[in-house]
Amino acid sequence: MDNKEKVKNILNKLNEIVIYRNVINNSLIRKAIKIFQELLKEKPSIELIYAEYSSFYKDITEYAFKKRIYKNIWPTFLAEEIAYDENPFSRISEKYGFDAVSDLMIEAVEKEIGILKEFCSINIAGSVNNLLNTELPDFERYVDGSFFKSKISFTENVNTSHTLEDLWELKKDKFAEYLSDYYHSNGCGIFGKYKAFRWVTENGSGQLKGIENVDPITFEDLIGYEEEHKIVIENTKALLKGFPANNVLLYGDKGTGKSSTVKALLNEFYKEGLRLIEINKNDVKDLSYIIDIIKDRGMKFILFFDDLSFDESEVEYKELKSVLEGGVEILPSNVVIYATSNRRHIVTENIEDNELHNTDAREEKLSLSDRFGITVTFVSPSQEEYLKIVKGLAQKHNIEIEWNLLKEKALQWAIWHNGRSPRSAKQFIDHLRYEIYKKNTV
Template sequence: MKNIHFEVGYEIKYAKLSLNSISIYRELLRDRVILGLTDFLELICQGKIHIESVIRLYNEFFFMLVHKGYSSLEEYIIDEIIFSENPFSKGAENKSFNKFENSIKSAAANDLESLRYIARLNFSNIKQMLLNYFQNDEFKEIIEKLPELKDTNDFKEHNYANHIRNLKKKFHYSSNWSECIEDLQKFHEDYGCGMFVRYRAFIWEYIDGKGEFKGIEKPDPIGLSDLVAYERERSIIIENTIQFLKGFPANNVLIHGDRGTGKSSTVKAILNKYYTEGLRMVELPKAYLKDFADIIRVLKTRTQKFIIFIDDLVFEDNEGSYTALKSILEGGLENKSQNVLIYATSNRRHLVKEYFNERGVFPSPNFSEEIHGGDSVQEKLSLADRFGINVVFVSPDKNKYLQIVDGIAKNRNLKIDRETLHKEALKWERWYNGRSARTARQFIDWIEGHERTEDYKV
């Protein structure tokens, strides 16, 4: 397989120059998909190309694109533009543009037009050019089998919020992306930029020894309409959340009570209801409470409202994270931010485990114990009181349990005789986890699957 002298066409030369001309969106050049495309174009621009290298670099580029979940280069680049965090998008988010910074806006507009050219490269033409130059090669048929990218005219409305979908459509149907700069600026002013626009839910985790936000691609889709019963308890949390989103005073919330009653599901459903209004959620594992100040430093400058979600909270005696949470709730200067609240769930009202000897029951002869033990007990019991709102979810009685079963069955349009449904539901809760909203949902999952399996057999 010999090298072939490839006469580089205008389209490929212009595409390569367009990539090099990018300034404000230059971070995109480090993206693995764009890097793969750059390597492919640079190979062709060398003039002498080897068929093996062409095939390898094209397929590496194609693999990276589909690996990211895309089959259209245009769709991918539009998303990268919308969710990019750069001097233009940050300036728009902070509404800090002045006459000097208008040069940034102008440069960003030029970048958009360069990116439009890249996004709409005609790979069918490039493939045909390669076929023409390799027409006498014995392995030409491999070029013919190179996978095709999706037609850029095929616009699919994915599961994006309306404000994102509308901006994507603006780009897709525009013949000059630089004219979209005003819409893009308004978008960043209203909704922010970067990962906090792309994702609604995050988890704080350690990667290579450093704490950072990780966006959750597919958060739990549960909605408020999926939750049955506990309307009064849920309404307290919803009202507090709405106050928070409107910029009014709001409280940290502790949701405690029996297991399986829907405490965590309530918090997740509230996020799904209000994320289009700027609500975001960061799940913070208890072990990383000490990082709260670091998290606040990042979030306090953003336009969104954030709920720090601490699930299944309970402390062992003498845990350092207990002291960290106490400091957070007391609101030191470093832990204060108008756009951050804490929502925590726990199966216990008293978040720190307490022992009989602390209450003076079975007094211990251990002289090393604290003299004023009662003060320690009160200190432990007062942690929950530092949350402004406490909401209790208790296990349902028989009637409420069956009400939850009926509600979930109705939501799923199950056509099962009510007497049979109740009889089986009561057997299920005796056999398994007792009465709770979670048990009711697990029972409905089972009986729905059972019914569908029987229908399938028929």
């Protein structure tokens, strides 16, 4: 089969794809298909091919640069599209695993991945240059490879026990099981691509937006508060293992690491299927809609309200209270709500004299925090605890400075800035690291 017949054959096969139709409808893949379609015409337009390839070249090299890869770019791109595709096969696999997939679906998946394997094996520039005697530059050689790594580079979400690095090396009868295991471990669609999300409302309509750069903080970075961390960690483990888990309120002084604790949970457990959705208090009204999106997924979710508080005039707290205490619709078993607050009672206790005797009204306003199954209190550290955090951070960053001097500077920093807290300790160490750098570079 000559090159032109090979291209014609693969284009005909692409039309037979059903389950992974979203993949071949990707804009970059459509550009490649359009180039091949033009190539197969009796009198192909070289001008049009150059124009389409120019656009394709720009997009594929931008992708490669972002992923820091310099070879196998086209197969890598296609593998990533497959990894993140949401279709009946990937959804079933995410939720239930390979055993739940029918034989007919397995057969269809293996056929379609086989077609995509053929497609990604075609050298686009080489095929055009060979048939039309053109000089299209090969995007696989766009940069000196010594600057980049060569392996497939998906997002850091991926559970390293199941990646798609070997997808194209597999035999056809192994495609479906391999992919199913991948989806079951890592999720699919947006929940496979990102580990953290923000609920964004625009023009009255809300949607989940994946967060590209998640704060990488871990529990190793959070010195002190070991008992507080342990409570939240154990509750999260229960969620991940399918046991009933409590909603959690992390209450306490500012700068004590409440929010950092929740973010550290995500970084600790995302490879076990944990995902986090950050929700603004003004979007509490959308809780039922958000829950409806995630309740049937194979992942576990923390709905995260950071720095939660309501003024007395705000009534949104009633919606949250209803969800927490279990109204007609209860929280799904794969969802918990974690919130941080500087207030013990999340709703402002501003009760007028004529209301003081109204027990029902008082309870209505002050009972929201009681609806959380677990409340973990973070208090500002004592001087001894503050200095322990400073010392731990100094050791972590290999800061060698005489202890009495370090202690003096740390206490001085706390007085001059935001008082004693883990946040203040970190800010002090960050400042000190730069001061040492300046001193050593003079």
